[in-house]
């Protein structure tokens with residue numbers, strides 16, 4: 001896996017953020033994924049201090065430990081997953097309760113599958129470095145098209161209008177789902193610090209939730225400004241020893257809007273979690 005050799009600046013960044021957060025004002029209280037948007041926005045008065053969240057596990061489901069999770073979507077009662085690695089990439093429909101793969105289409109070599117999003121009954125799937133995405137009929141998984149974009153493809157989600165794409169930097173691009181032209185770009189910052197290596201994405205109640213590669217935090221982002229409004233600490237979510245692989249990192253966020261349920265998992269994780277957020281500051 002080529003990604004193992006990328007430079008690690010995350011620890012330095014995490015220490016910087018921890019330092020910033022130590023200075024943040026404290027307000028106690030708790031919330032869940034259903035109302036984080038309002039709380040996140042309330043932090044606007046202290047622009048450099050994202051709201052801090054912990055978590056509570058609501059339910060644990062099985063997850064295919066062979067799935068190198070790069071995209072996760074829950075819509076209309078169905079869980080969809082995009083997986084990566086050359087020769088092992090796929091698009092799947094997965095049964096939530098059992099983790100069984102109900103439907104699967106393989107992504108051919110040499111493509112490395114990345115984020116997925118479902119919009120207008122089509123599933124869009126990025127590839128890492130080939131600058132091409134695949135479009136499938138969401139019901140049949142029949143491939144109905146392709147599209148191109150510049151740079152790398154990491155995470156993908158949608159606000160119901162645009163495709164929203166991360167590329168491993170702190171930049172998030174909004175693409176028109178018909179022309180695939182970039183309509184808007186935001187730079188994600190926590191205070192004055194760029195938040196790089198943004199990975200899997202999920203649009204939740206008017207905010208963008210983003211995994212950060214090799215980091216046990218999810219950041220919540222204002223899609224208008226790029227400002228980090230919240231930081232969810234998922235440290236310890238996967239029991240120690242469950243996975244040995246260095247690349248088996250937290251990645252994969254899906255929000256069930258109808259049921260107000262937030263799901264997270266990781267690459268090669270044997271478990272998928274429904275969690276509730278616990279506000280800590």
Ligand SMILES: [Ca+2]
Pocket residue numbers: 071072073156157200201202252253254
């Ligand atoms: Ca997602």
